[in-house]
Amino acid sequence: MRKVYVIFLLFSVTILHSQETAEFELLGTKYQYLFEKGANKFSICKISSDEKSCKVFTLKNNDAFALPEMQSHLKDYFTELRDSLSTYDSLKLTLNVETLKKDALDAIYFNQPVSLKAFLIELTESTQDTNTYVLKPLNPAFSSIENILLKTSKDTASIKSDLESKIQQFLITSLNNNKNDIIKNVTQAYTNEYDSFYKGKIAKTEDYSYLTTEELKLISSDTTEKFIWYKLISNNIFYLKVIPKEDTGKNTIYGPFELGIGSSDFVSQIIEQRQFAGDAINKVTLEKVYLKVEQPIKELRIQKEKETQRDMLLLIADSIENKNIEYSGSLTLNKEFILTAKDKHPKVFKVDSATISFFNNRADMIVIEGTVDGKKEVLINNNYSLPLRAFNDSTQTNSLGDYSYSYGNIFCYGTGKTFNYAIKNDEIKLTSGKSVKLKQRDLMDYFTGIIFSDFLGLNNNTNGIIIAEAQMRLPLNLVNYKYITFFDNITFYLTANLFGGLENGNRKIKLEDVNSKDPESFLENDPYMFKTDNFNLLLNNSIDGGIRTSIFTYEIKRASTFMHIRYGLRFLSTGVEYNLNESITSENGNTVNSLYEKRDFRVFAIGQEIETNFEIRPQSDIGADLTIGLNWFGATGTNKNDIKFNTYNNSPNLKVMANLYSLVNPNNSKSGLFFRLGGHYDLGNYDLYPQIMVGYATNLTSFINKVQSK
Numbered sequence: 001m002r003k004v005y006v007i008f009l010l011f012s013v014t015i016l017h018s019q020e021t022a023e024f025e026l027l028g029t030k031y032q033y034l035f036e037k038g039a040n041k042f043s044i045c046k047i048s049s050d051e052k053s054c055k056v057f058t059l060k061n062n063d064a065f066a067l068p069e070m071q072s073h074l075k076d077y078f079t080e081l082r083d084s085l086s087t088y089d090s091l092k093l094t095l096n097v098e099t100l101k102k103d104a105l106d107a108i109y110f111n112q113p114v115s116l117k118a119f120l121i122e123l124t125e126s127t128q129d130t131n132t133y134v135l136k137p138l139n140p141a142f143s144s145i146e147n148i149l150l151k152t153s154k155d156t157a158s159i160k161s162d163l164e165s166k167i168q169q170f171l172i173t174s175l176n177n178n179k180n181d182i183i184k185n186v187t188q189a190y191t192n193e194y195d196s197f198y199k200g201k202i203a204k205t206e207d208y209s210y211l212t213t214e215e216l217k218l219i220s221s222d223t224t225e226k227f228i229w230y231k232l233i234s235n236n237i238f239y240l241k242v243i244p245k246e247d248t249g250k251n252t253i254y255g256p257f258e259l260g261i262g263s264s265d266f267v268s269q270i271i272e273q274r275q276f277a278g279d280a281i282n283k284v285t286l287e288k289v290y291l292k293v294e295q296p297i298k299e300l301r302i303q304k305e306k307e308t309q310r311d312m313l314l315l316i317a318d319s320i321e322n323k324n325i326e327y328s329g330s331l332t333l334n335k336e337f338i339l340t341a342k343d344k345h346p347k348v349f350k351v352d353s354a355t356i357s358f359f360n361n362r363a364d365m366i367v368i369e370g371t372v373d374g375k376k377e378v379l380i381n382n383n384y385s386l387p388l389r390a391f392n393d394s395t396q397t398n399s400l401g402d403y404s405y406s407y408g409n410i411f412c413y414g415t416g417k418t419f420n421y422a423i424k425n426d427e428i429k430l431t432s433g434k435s436v437k438l439k440q441r442d443l444m445d446y447f448t449g450i451i452f453s454d455f456l457g458l459n460n461n462t463n464g465i466i467i468a469e470a471q472m473r474l475p476l477n478l479v480n481y482k483y484i485t486f487f488d489n490i491t492f493y494l495t496a497n498l499f500g501g502l503e504n505g506n507r508k509i510k511l512e513d514v515n516s517k518d519p520e521s522f523l524e525n526d527p528y529m530f531k532t533d534n535f536n537l538l539l540n541n542s543i544d545g546g547i548r549t550s551i552f553t554y555e556i557k558r559a560s561t562f563m564h565i566r567y568g569l570r571f572l573s574t575g576v577e578y579n580l581n582e583s584i585t586s587e588n589g590n591t592v593n594s595l596y597e598k599r600d601f602r603v604f605a606i607g608q609e610i611e612t613n614f615e616i617r618p619q620s621d622i623g624a625d626l627t628i629g630l631n632w633f634g635a636t637g638t639n640k641n642d643i644k645f646n647t648y649n650n651s652p653n654l655k656v657m658a659n660l661y662s663l664v665n666p667n668n669s670k671s672g673l674f675f676r677l678g679g680h681y682d683l684g685n686y687d688l689y690p691q692i693m694v695g696y697a698t699n700l701t702s703f704i705n706k707v708q709s710k
Contacts, residue, residue, distance in 0.1 A: 020201035023047070024193040026186065027081075033197045042070050044077045067198065067239070068256055074194055078187070085183050088175040199251055208232045208241050212292045214285050217277040231293050233259075233300055238293065242275075259297050266290045302466060328422055328440035330414040331356075331391070333430035337410050339372065339403035347372055347403060349379075351410070351432045358423045359617065359705045360489075361441065361475040362387050368410065370432075372400075379405070384555050387477035387485070388413065388421045388438075395481065421477070427707045445701055447472050450674050452695035466498040467693065473702040476549075488553035488564065494545035508575035508600065509536045515583045519596040522580060524643045530576070534647040535682040537574045537605045537633055539689045546570035548609065560705070562615040570631060572605040576638075576645075601640045607633035611655060617705040623661040625703075631655055631680070651684025657691070661703045670699045 020035045034043040034054070040062060045054040057073040059066040175182065208230035217224045226245040231238060239255035254270055261269075267286045271278045276286070333354050339347040350371050357365040363386040368379040381398060386407060390396040394408040414435065424439040452467040471493045479486040497507060509532050516522045524530070548568025555562050577600035581593040611629020632652040635645050657678030664672045674697040679690035697703075 020197070022193065022197035022201065024190070026189055026193075031190070031193075033194060035197075035202055040066075042066065042073060044074070062234075066202075067253075068237075070194070070198065074190070078190055082183050082187065085186060086179055088172050088179070199253060208239075211240070212289060213245065214289060216282050216285055217279060219274050219277045229289055229292075231296065233293075233296060238297060240289075240293070259301060263287055263290045326440040326442070327437045328420045330435040330437050331428070331430065332412040332414065332435040333432055334410055334412065335433045336370075337405060339400060339405050341403040344402065349377070349400075349405065353432065354410075354430045355427065356430070357427045357619070357707060358388075358438075359385075359425050360473075360702060361421055361423055361477060363391075364617075364705060365619070366407075382557060384483045384557050387475075387480050388423055389477065390480060425701050425705075425707060445699065446474055447699060448702060449698040450695045452674070452676065452693040467495060467695075468498055469493065469495040469695070471702075483555045483557075485553040485555070486551065488550040488562070490547065490549040491568075492545075492547050495543070497542045507540055507542055508577045509540050509603075511576060511578035513579040513581050513593070515581045515593045516596075517583045519580050519582045524599075524601075524640065526644065528646070530578075530643060531646040531648060532576070533685065533687075534633060534635070534650045535653065535680075535685065535687050535689070537572050537603060537635065537647065538653065538680060539687070541572045541574045543573035544570070546609070548611075550613070560616060560618040562617070564613040564615060566609075566611050566613055566629070568609045568611075570607045570609055570633070572607070572633060574603050574605070576601055576603055601638050601643055603635055603645055604637050604639070605633045605635050607631050609655070617703075619705050621663045621666045621704065621706055623700070623704040625657075625659040627655065627657045627659075627678075629655045649682070649684040651682060653689075654681040654683060655679075656681070659703075661697070661700050663700060663704055663706060666706055670701050672697055672700050672704070674700075 020037070022033045024031055030047040032043075032045040032047055032052075032054075034045060035041075036043070040059045041056055042059055043054045043056045045052055055073075055077055057069070059069050061069060209232070211229040211231040213226055213228050215224050215226050228243045228245055228248075230241040230243070232241070236259050237256035238259065239253055239257070241251050241253050243251045252273070252275055254273065257266065257269070267283050267290065270276065270286050271282070276282050333351060336348050336350045339349055352369045352371070354369070355365075355367045356363050363381070366379075366381040366386065370377060370379075377400065379398065379400060383398070386396060391407055391411040391413045394406045396407045397404050398407070399405070420440065422441040424441040424445070426439055428436050428438070430436050448471045450469040450471070452469060453465065471491060473489055473491045475489045476487045477485055477489075511530060511532065514522070514529060546568050548566050550564040550566050552565040553562055577598060580596045580599050582596040583591055583593050585591045609629055609631040611627050611631075613629075614626040616624040616626070630652045632650065634650065635647045638645050655678070657676065660675040660677075662673045662675075663669070666672075674695040676691055676693045676695070679688055681688055
C-alpha cells in the first residue's frame, strides 16, 4: 500500500510542478524557455558549457491567458541584446592569420555591451587574382552583407594587420548600414522560437473549444481554404486559434481581444495580421466568426455580472447581520392587572410570564401566562397584532370570556435615551415585574437587495437578462386600532435592467425612420415626429423606481395576512432610437433614403398607481404577496432639451403580481430566494407585459416572519 501512495504522490507532484521547455541557439549562444505550470512561472535562461543563468517571471494570468505578460517579459529580457546590435563603432577584431592558407572557418569577436560570438566568416583565396581573398558571412543574421574582395600586400607578415584593418572598416560600415535588418532578424528569431513554444506547449489545442469552420481567401494567393476556428475565453480577454483543415499541424493564434471588442475592430485586427485577404467576402465571413464568439462571451459577461452582484449582495447582507447591537428601550411586564366586565366585579390577573414575537415593528404573537382566582390562564392575541406604540395605549384591548383587559395595563414600554419604535424581529421572554431591553432594528435591516434572472426572457425578449432591484420597506403604524391601521408602511424601490437594458438595443423603443434632405442640420424639435404607444414606456423601460404607501390596512390575523390599500408614484426611464436617413433625389425624380446615422435618447415618465395588496406572513420560512391594481403614465420629458416627445393610447394598465419568498438557510441567514410571477395588461390596446423571474435576495426580514435561532 505504501508503494501505491508513493507512486500517487510522485504522480501528483509531477502534475503540479510540470514543466515545459524549449531550447534554441541565437548568435552562437544557447537559450531556453521554461514554463512551470504549477507555480505559474515563465523563465528565460542563457546556457553555457558550465553555467545556466535564468531570469524568472511570476505570471498573474494562467496558461494560455498569460500571453501578453510573457510577450512583455520576452521583450524586456532581450532589450540588452537588441541594444548591443544597434551600433558597431567599437568593433574589435581577433583574426587568425593562419586561416589565410586554408579554406576554413574563423570566428570574429567584437566587444559590445554583451560579448557575443557575433560573426562567422569564410576566407578563401580568389581563383582569379593572387593575394585576393573572399569574405563570406555565414551567420544567417548577417545574410544581407554581400561577399567582398580584399586585396593584400605580397608581404605575408603584413597580411594580418592589413586584413584586420580592411575587414574591421568594412564590417563597421556594413553592420551599421544593416543594423535595422540585423535587429529585426534577431528579434524575429527569438520571437519565432517563443511562438512555437507557446503554441505547442502552453496554449494547447485541447485547452480551446471548437467555434466554427469557415472558408476564407488567403492574402498570399487568390485561393480559398477552409479553416477550423477554436476559442479560449477567460477573465476579460479571449483568444482564437485558427488551423487549416488540410494541414492541422499548422496554427495561428489571434489575440488577446478584449471581451467588449466590436465587430469592425475585431475584423480589422484579424486582417491586419496579413493571413487573410481584406476583401468584402472575407470581411463578411469574419463578421460571422465574431457573431459565433460573441454569444459565449455575452454568457460569460452575464455570469460574471451575476457573481459580482451576488458578492455585493452577500457583502451587504453580512454587514447587516454582523452590525453591533443597539437597544431602543426596555419593556416591563407588570405583576398583575385588572380584568373588567359589564355588570360584574373586576378580577385580578396575577402574571407569571409572557412571550412576545416581534415582526415588522409589531408584536405579532403575545402569550401571557398567569392565574385568575387561583386558576391557570393563558392569554393569546389571536385576533390582531400590536404595534409597539400600542403598549402605551390603554384603548388597545382584548378579552378573556366576558372580561376585557388593556395591553397598556400589562406592559410598560420605557423610554430610554435611544427610545424609538424600531424593534428587531425577535422573540423575547419576560418574567413578572422585570424589564427586558429590546434590540433596535437598524436602518439597513429594512433594505433588501435582489438580483433577478428572467430565465424565459419575457421581461426583455432576451434570455439571461439580469435585473437588480433594491427595496426599503419602512413600517410606520401611525394610527392603529385593533384590526385597522392607517399609514402602515412606506416602501421605496428601484429596479435596473443590467443586461438587455441600459446597454442592449433590444430594450429600446424603435421609432419610425426619419428622412431628411439635410441630415447634418436636422433638428429634433418636431412635436409630431417622435411618438409611441404609452405602454411601450413600461414594456421597454431600463429603470423603474418609485415610492408607495399603505393608506389603509386591515389585518386578518388567523390567516396571517394583511390587506393593504396602497397609493404610489412611479418613475420610468426608457431608451428610444430611430434611423436618420438622408433623402437623395435622382435625375429621374426617384428618391432614395439611405442611413445617415442611428440616433437615440431617453424618455422619462412619471405615473401613479393605486392597488390592493395581500401580504401573507405565516410564522415559517416562506412568505408571499399578491397585488392587484391600476397604473398609468405620462411622458414628461427627455434627456435632450430640444426633443418633443408624445405618446398615444394613454389608457391605464392592469397590474397583477405575485411575489414568493423562501429562506435558503433559515437558522443562520436572512438571505433567500425571491420569485416573481405576474405582469401588466394594457386596457387600451390589450397588450401584455409578463414577468416570470427568479432572484436571490440579501435580506428577507421584511417579507418572512421567522425568528432565527440564537
